[in-house]
Amino acid sequence: MRPRRGYGALWRGVPLELGFLLLTLPVVVIALSILSTVFFTGVGMIPIFIGLFIVVAALYIARGFGMFELARLTWAGQPKITPPAWQPRGVASTPMRALLGPLINGHYWLYLLHGMIVNFVVGLITWTLTVVWLSVGVGGITYWIWGRFTDNTDDNLWLNRVILDWMLPGNTIRVDPFVGETLMYLAFGIIFLLTLPLVTHLFVRIHQGIAQGMLGAWGSEALRREVADLSASRGAAVAAEDYSLRRLERDIHDGPQQRLVRLQMDLASAERKIDTDPDAARALLEEARGHAHDTLEELRALSRGLVPPILQDRGLVAGLESLAARSTVPVILEMRLDPALRLPSEIERSAYFVAAELLTNAAKHSAATSIRLHATLRQHGDGSTWLDIWVIDNGVGGATPSAGHGLAGLDERLKGLRGILSIESPVGGPTTIGAHIPLGDAGEAATHSVPSA
Numbered sequence: 001m002r003p004r005r006g007y008g009a010l011w012r013g014v015p016l017e018l019g020f021l022l023l024t025l026p027v028v029v030i031a032l033s034i035l036s037t038v039f040f041t042g043v044g045m046i047p048i049f050i051g052l053f054i055v056v057a058a059l060y061i062a063r064g065f066g067m068f069e070l071a072r073l074t075w076a077g078q079p080k081i082t083p084p085a086w087q088p089r090g091v092a093s094t095p096m097r098a099l100l101g102p103l104i105n106g107h108y109w110l111y112l113l114h115g116m117i118v119n120f121v122v123g124l125i126t127w128t129l130t131v132v133w134l135s136v137g138v139g140g141i142t143y144w145i146w147g148r149f150t151d152n153t154d155d156n157l158w159l160n161r162v163i164l165d166w167m168l169p170g171n172t173i174r175v176d177p178f179v180g181e182t183l184m185y186l187a188f189g190i191i192f193l194l195t196l197p198l199v200t201h202l203f204v205r206i207h208q209g210i211a212q213g214m215l216g217a218w219g220s221e222a223l224r225r226e227v228a229d230l231s232a233s234r235g236a237a238v239a240a241e242d243y244s245l246r247r248l249e250r251d252i253h254d255g256p257q258q259r260l261v262r263l264q265m266d267l268a269s270a271e272r273k274i275d276t277d278p279d280a281a282r283a284l285l286e287e288a289r290g291h292a293h294d295t296l297e298e299l300r301a302l303s304r305g306l307v308p309p310i311l312q313d314r315g316l317v318a319g320l321e322s323l324a325a326r327s328t329v330p331v332i333l334e335m336r337l338d339p340a341l342r343l344p345s346e347i348e349r350s351a352y353f354v355a356a357e358l359l360t361n362a363a364k365h366s367a368a369t370s371i372r373l374h375a376t377l378r379q380h381g382d383g384s385t386w387l388d389i390w391v392i393d394n395g396v397g398g399a400t401p402s403a404g405h406g407l408a409g410l411d412e413r414l415k416g417l418r419g420i421l422s423i424e425s426p427v428g429g430p431t432t433i434g435a436h437i438p439l440g441d442a443g444e445a446a447t448h449s450v451p452s453a
Contacts, residue, residue: 010197020076028123066111140189336376358391366395397429
């Protein structure tokens with residue numbers, strides 16, 4: 001819902017709206033001339049097949065005029081209209097599709113109908129009424145200047161006298177004809193100028209409504225994209241969960257499980273030697289205790305990868321700070337988040353996991369000597385709030401997402417949250433990787449603590 005505009009605000013929009021309306025006539029005449037010439041030429045030549053391509057050219061030209069109309073409306077101060085998705089998602093672009101695709105795309109035909117008929121008729125009417133309204137308004141209040149240079153003879157039809165006789169039949173009021181005409185024109189001019197903002201705004205809104213219906217994307221298309229995105233997100237979430245479970249299984253197998261096997265063997269050996277060689281048994285028990293300690297530490301580390309206690313108790317900011325403190329490479333923290341910020345547990349857990357993975361990758365593979373961890377909230381242009389986490393290192397670069405490896409897994413995890421993983425890692429460095437997670441309503445309460453980006 002657009003807020004109501006006051007009378008003063010309507011006046012501020014008059015220059016742009018007048019510019020739009022006064023330029024409408026040449027625009028619609030040019031569009032009609034070109035589109036009708038090309039289209040009907042193509043229709044007439046369809047029997048020799050070449051006409052089909054001329055019709056397609058007319059559809060592309062109609063698309064150009066339609067996009068120009070959308071740009072003019074935006075320039076006139078109207079809300080931006082989302083154009084159609086000309087290339088269907090998931091469909092490869094081929095020369096044959098580019099040549100013949102417009103023939104089966106309803107948007108192209110609507111654009112052609114708009115450019116050839118609808119916009120011409122509506123534009124001609126609104127342009128005519130705008131010119132009349134502006135002429136009467138400006139001419140009325142300036143008649144006292146230019147009226148004296150016209151042919152003011154007694155044979156003229158003085159409109160003020162006609163109106164006065166109609167309003168007061170049989171009156172004997174005598175008024176100087178020029179003075180009466182000036183006062184009448186002045187009254188009409190003031191009325192027309194006072195209502196000019198209402199008229200221009202109404203006419204531009206008419207053009208906006210027609211463009212919204214004929215040149216904008218259809219609601220059904222947005223719904224189909226939403227369904228496709230949700231399906232992709234669900235598949236990505238399942239894949240990310242499967243990846244996480246396989247990684248956890250591998251980590252347990254390669255770490256704690258091997259240590260527990262070794263611990264069992266040491267305890268068995270100590271049990272056999274406790275009577276015959278107490279010193280050797282004591283050494284084995286000490287070694288077993290070390291294995292038990294290492295196994296406990298590894299299990300704690302794995303549990304932090306699932307549900308870190310610090311994340312549950314103190315929130316995302318404290319969790320990111322703990323990651324930076326445990327990194328083997330010095331980390332420069334740039335936290336532009338409220339320390340008290342709490343987000344849904346799934347978002348906090350995923351953000352923590354992604355940051356941990358990126359810091360670990362930087363420490364293991366980049367040969368970096370310094371890492372920057374940057375976290376902030378960002379207001380998107382559509383009003384939604386996004387959480388941005390950047391990990392930037394001064395290493396050797398060359399990071400690429402490979403199937404089955406860390407960055408690809410992070411990308412799948414973020415897709416499950418409808419997020420985005422951005423990677424910029426030229427050979428020679430530096431590497432800049434960003435995780436961007438949409439918060440929706442979850443981030444509204446925290447946006448006051450950071451500036452919009």
